[in-house]
Amino acid sequence: MKLASSQSEFSPWPHRLAVLLVCVTFPLIWVGGLVTTYDAGMAVPDWPTTYGYNLFLYPWQTWILGPWDLLIEHGHRLLGALTGMIALAFTAAVLRFDQRKWMRWAAFAAVVLVIFQGLLGGARVLLDARTLAMIHGCVGPLFFAFAACLAVTTSNWWRRGSASENWPTKARFAGLTVIVASLAYWQLILGAQVRHMPVMATPMDFRMAVIFHLVMAVTLLVFVSLLVRKTIRLKPGPAVRQPVLLLGLIMLFQIGLGVGTWVVKYGWPLLGDSYAMSAQYLVVNESLLQSFITTLHVATGSLILAIAAVVCLRCLRLQSLAAPASIVFIGLMSQTRWEVAR
Amino acid sequence: MKLSKRRKWIPAGYISSGLLLATVMVTGCGAPDADFRANEAYLTLQENKVGELGTRRESIKQNIEDVLTGLYGTPDEPHLLSVDGLSDVVEIENLQIAAGPTGSIDEAGARRGLYREHCAHCHGITGDGRGPTAEFLNPYPRDYRLGVYKFKSTTGKMPPTRDDLKKTLVEGIPGTAMPSFRLLNGFELDALVDYVRYLSIRGETERALIDYAVELEDDQNVLWNIADEAQQTEAKEAVEEMVADVVAKYVAAHDNRIPVPAPPENWETAESIARGRELFAGPIANCIKCHGLTALGDGVVNDYDDWTKEFFDPNAPGGRETFAELYGSTHAVMKPRPIRPRNLRMNVFRGGRRPVDLYWRLANGIVGTPMPAVPIKAEDAPEEDPRLVSDDVWHIIAYVRNLPYEDISEPAPLPKYQRKRH
Structure with a gap:
């Protein structure tokens, strides 16, 4: 009955707005990466105003035609404000059209998270604290992954609640996706440590951070490969298969970008001057290539986290539908089952 | 059943939180304030020549730090002593643009912090070639404190001219991690060039002060007590003389260019x-x-290069062990390559x-x-x-x-x- 009544109130708007939220958050993360790449974090010294102007009233000609670091920093703030507004619209749509209690709480959590992220950004500027910049850079991708999860939970696929025909209940598939998503976030944090290394750090500090980041990259690659292999072998259905294969491809791409990031910033490692390619390579500071590759590597890290979160959530959903006795998450999944049962 | 399932995740939760905490502890969460680092390695080198300094080492180190701060300021607020010729060698306006936190703005609204933004991650905030990335780079970033530079147009061991350093900044060094900074403005490059020279002069002054301080007798363990007005004049003159000797080379550099005659007519036939x-x-x-x-x-x-050979004698038996013993634990010197x-x-x-x-x-x-x-x-x-x-x-x-x-x-x-x- 509950399902029938919720179907009669069904609106595509929560899902549409969730997808819009995801689509706006990714460029926001990208531009945030550009802010760090170009060291533009303090390009606007005040907050929440911009050089004394209200955020939305800063003269657009000065913004567009002014210095590059002002363009990206103020642009980042405007995009952040837009994201916040879409999050609010999403919450309003959920309150209006979605009867699921936990979904409403999730929508509120999204608004709280985006406001928190905005406050972190403001604190970074007001306190001129690069540590806060690093934390801000870690919370942003978390929000992006959360927005992707909201898009999943508001989707038709979720509402239909169709169990997968041959879901591998005994293969610990869902558990593996949880590990992959956790490792992806851990790797993102390690990357943030490398990128926001303080200038007073010693060579040992940077070395540790880089080694951790490399070891975790290998670990993550191993687990993603396991996941891809299991997906190909066990065929859990397109809702999981497609994002897992995409994750595998993007993971390989990201490893390449990681190598590329090192090369464009510090030259070819290990090859020395025995090869013309490494002997002739000249690093050009803040060149288009250097900025593009570095920022793309940062943005792809967030994308990996979001896809891993989507895979994880879908797997947990299918796991709970296929084998209710083996619930992993109690609150979320059991409520979902309860709704389906009624 | 719910309880037993929940219990399974508790250790996983602890382990992942613990690992995350370990990550942050190992790699750091905060950032110490920017400050120049003492030349511990050179102090150790000189200490080994004159004999153990014992408790005097710390007071010498602190005293030298105070003197250098008095002479040259801090990474955020540089200043220059009025020594003959120093203002011709480096301009204080350039130092103020290059110094300071990354992306900071001065009272006039001009951008500062260029050195910390572009250079300090490799060359270190003190110009000691031990920035965070140094260990991974081959060759190591330049240690400015000896005042020795490879690529220059001046004779002997004279310092490079401003044009020599600017050329290195603009063209970069292919095959190394030294980038080309051709995308910076002219005045930004000039600011960085002067700041590098400032770090060299500061580094050479520090070496001279260490040489002087380690030779002092036990009861003369204060080189120059800046707070003691009575001691000021005589000690200050001695220090100013040291600085003048360092600066004189930079002043004379431009007049000591390598003469380059024209090539012969049949050249490259x-x-x-x-x-x-x-x-x-x-x-x-x-x-x-x-x-x-x-x-x-x-x-x-x-x-090996001279920056390494100062601390490491490859020909001495047990050279590597001596190096490891003296400098290994403090990592004050990069590993010999x-x-x-x-x-x-x-x-x-x-x-x-x-x-x-x-x-x-x-x-x-x-x-x-x-x-x-x-x-x-x-x-x-x-x-x-x-x-x-x-x-x-x-x-x-x-x-x-x-x-x-x-x-x-x-x-x-x-x-x-x-x-x-x-």
Whole structure:
């Protein structure tokens, strides 16, 4: 009955707005990466105003035609404000059209998270604290992954609640996706440590951070490969298969970008001057290539986290539908089952 | 059942939280305030020469730090003592642009913090070549504190001119992690050049102060008590004299350029290249000793640069153990790495590819490295003088520039009189 009544109130708007939220958050993360790449974090010294102007009233000609670091920093703030507004619209749509209690709480959590992220950004500027910049850079991708999860939970696929025909209940598939998503976030944090290394750090500090980041990259690659292999072998259905294969491809791409990031910033490692390619390579500071590759590597890290979160959530959903006795998450999944049962 | 399922996740939760915490603890969460680092390694070196300083070491270190702060300021607020010529060598306005936190803005609204933004991650905030990324880079970033630079147009060990440093900034150094900063404005480059010179002058002053301080008697363990007005004048004069000696070299640098005569008329003809080949392998220039018979850089491969050799004697028995004992625990000196002669067949010359750049390298050597100067005599020197004339240097340059086009599998035969040697 509950399902029938919720179907009669069904609106595509929560899902549409969730997808819009995801689509706006990714460029926001990208531009945030550009802010760090170009060291533009303090390009606007005040907050929440911009050089004394209200955020939305800063003269657009000065913004567009002014210095590059002002363009990206103020642009980042405007995009952040837009994201916040879409999050609010999403919450309003959920309150209006979605009867699921936990979904409403999730929508509120999204608004709280985006406001928190905005406050972190403001604190970074007001306190001129690069540590806060690093934390801000870690919370942003978390929000992006959360927005992707909201898009999943508001989707038709979720509402239909169709169990997968041959879901591998005994293969610990869902558990593996949880590990992959956790490792992806851990790797993102390690990357943030490398990128926001303080200038007073010693060579040992940077070395540790880089080694951790490399070891975790290998670990993550191993687990993603396991996941891809299991997906190909066990065929859990397109809702999981497609994002897992995409994750595998993007993971390989990201490893390449990681190598590329090192090369464009510090030259070819290990090859020395025995090869013309490494002997002739000249690093050009803040060149288009250097900025593009570095920022793309940062943005792809967030994308990996979001896809891993989507895979994880879908797997947990299918796991709970296929084998209710083996619930992993109690609150979320059991409520979902309860709704389906009624 | 719910409870037992929940219990399974508890250790996983602890483990992942613990690992995350470990990550943050190992890699750090905060950032100490920017401050210059003392030259601990040089102090240790001098201490080993004069004998243990014991408790005096810390007070000497603090005293020198106070004196340097009084003379040169801090990474956020640089200033200069009014020593003769210092304001010609570095301009305080340039220092103020280059100094300060990254992306900071001064009272007039101009951007500051260029050095910390662009350079400190490799060269370190003190210019000691031990920025965070240093350990991964080969060659290591330059330690400015000796005042020694490889690629310059000045004679002997004179410091480079502003143009020399600006050229390195604009062109970068291919094959290394030193980027080209050609996308910066002219005034930004000038600011960085002066700040690098400032760090060199500061570093050389620190070395002079350490040399002086370690020789003091126990009861003279205060070099200069800035707070003691009565002591100010005499001690201040001694320090100003040290600074003046350091600065004098920078003032004189521009007037001590390597003379570069015009190349001979037949330069880079087949005849010139053949003559160059002969000299390349000959006993005076003897390039093949290090660069190898076929100029692949495979001659002498176990030498070290001067920044390393100051602390590490590769020829002393137990040299590595002594190095590890003295500097290993503090990581005050980067681990010794051999320096390799250039592979001349790559057509990559880190100090510049122009003929004049190559002339400077040959005529003065590459200071700080085992690359020596070619012995050059004046045009009117007697013929018995075995040294080379400048035309000979140009012929060697012609040969070197032609090397990438010379077939390595069939290198041109050495002159007959050379063959026996090898």
